[in-house]
Amino acid sequence: MTLFITESEVTNILSHKKAIELLDEGMKAVGSGKAFNMPRKRIPVGYGGGAMNIMAASWPEKGIAGHKSYVVSKGKATFVVLLYSTEGNGLLAVIEANMLGQIRTGAASGLASKYMANNKSKTLSIIGTGFQAQSQLLSIASIFDLDAVNVYSRSENKRNLFVSNLSKQVDVEIKPHENLENAIEGSDIICLITNSAKPVLPDEFIMNGMHINAAGGNNWLRSEISPESMEKFHLITCDSIEQAKYESKELMEATEKGIISWNNVKELGSLIYENKKRESENHITLYESLGIAIQDLSVAKYIYDQISSVK
């Protein structure tokens, strides 16, 4: 029997902390070659922009395969995950996946920070306050013992609203800032979660010891840090190099200009599989988050298991 799982079921079941654990296992499986990932493909849906996006993964040892697809058009977006059995049990679930996607995208930054940031990180900066920003903060707060969160976005209203909303959800002081530099200064972990086409983080603000999650841009028309800044990083990871080669403007520009080579970029799943972490407190590290289907599949499996076990 196919389950239809709603947004509210997803949010009731899936915590940010749990999502990080699930992604840890799923991305490690890709890193070890035991799970398979198909990078996102896009098809245009009209002259005014918009696209249908589709990304897929399979995880034979868990007996599952699936995909997320979403149509963004006319100012609306609809996200759906299908979860199939690979053991002959057909279509297991159709899952509304707007919240699922937000939570797993936050979890990806949480997971990257777990392996790449200083483990005593105390200060988090969130740059951008759109609909994807909340789960960045909640994920990282779920696994680090933070002292302070600093928030910057261009709109004062959105910034203050975001801080007010999030302050109710976590037990740490969250401060809005009028300028980017103040929001970044002394930070251990920075989440860039904007839809900017041009770098938002000036190179000179990138300091020793920082870990940056560049989680906003996921197509080659968007960029949050400059290609020139790439040579500052001691470690750069992404979800999928195959996907980054046509989606990550930052990495595409930096490799095209010869500032770094693709051999300087490691997949996060491989890092996890090799159980590597940052090598020095002073290193500067970067995670290019694009989003891949194994992340959706990992959390979809858990949500399905929770619901089917009580039905």
Added chain:
Amino acid sequence: MTLFITESEVTNILSHKKAIELLDEGMKAVGSGKAFNMPRKRIPVGYGGGAMNIMAASWPEKGIAGHKSYVVSKGKATFVVLLYSTEGNGLLAVIEANMLGQIRTGAASGLASKYMANNKSKTLSIIGTGFQAQSQLLSIASIFDLDAVNVYSRSENKRNLFVSNLSKQVDVEIKPHENLENAIEGSDIICLITNSAKPVLPDEFIMNGMHINAAGGNNWLRSEISPESMEKFHLITCDSIEQAKYESKELMEATEKGIISWNNVKELGSLIYENKKRESENHITLYESLGIAIQDLSVAKYIYDQISSVK
């Protein structure tokens, strides 16, 4: 509201003749650049073979986008089409798509035959009697005034059962044959619908005036006619050249060996858009049917419209 559309609703609504009309319009839209098609991708689902397959399309002027995915594993197959609105109306339908796929695959051969075969074709050969064979016969019978259908497959039991079943459904004599040559001789239209890894149709059986639909193999491990036979054809079409370049063993081998060039292969949608037909009664023509998502989307839209208009 999202509709869940079952196999039986699909078969009640979608006739073979209607499916040919729908594919005619859909593939023409791709040929004219007004619809967009993403070739099939496969991800393995385990060591014992099997895969998740996914293919997508969008058709902005109809306000739709969608995809078909299917998992083949442990001897079972599950097919699902999702139909999205691109006008902000979200997910329109989840459609069980086993029968949908069979009918549209038959319709693709019907459509190719409409443009490529002699329009006075009287004799049809069906080579192969598996689950995809029936719709090949029914589709072509729905648009040609046939005198005879000749059927060959290796298994006498399956062959006789097929002939007995199909004879109840169409008003034309259907004959089983013990050898391939007798089933092919004098035929105007031939449908190859096998899962053979090696050519089943000997080159010397391919005669002037014939149109062949090679509809069985849709991955590069399968082949129904030899690469050497390719030079016999005056016109070769396929669904998608991009897809054929990694799925059609026949075309891949023939181009690799220099027997033909990819410039000798035309997409069926382009042929339809240019409103071209065969140029001579004596020409020999070939349609390499792989299956593309615009075919699924075309029929899915019609099925959805029929059901939603009465709900």
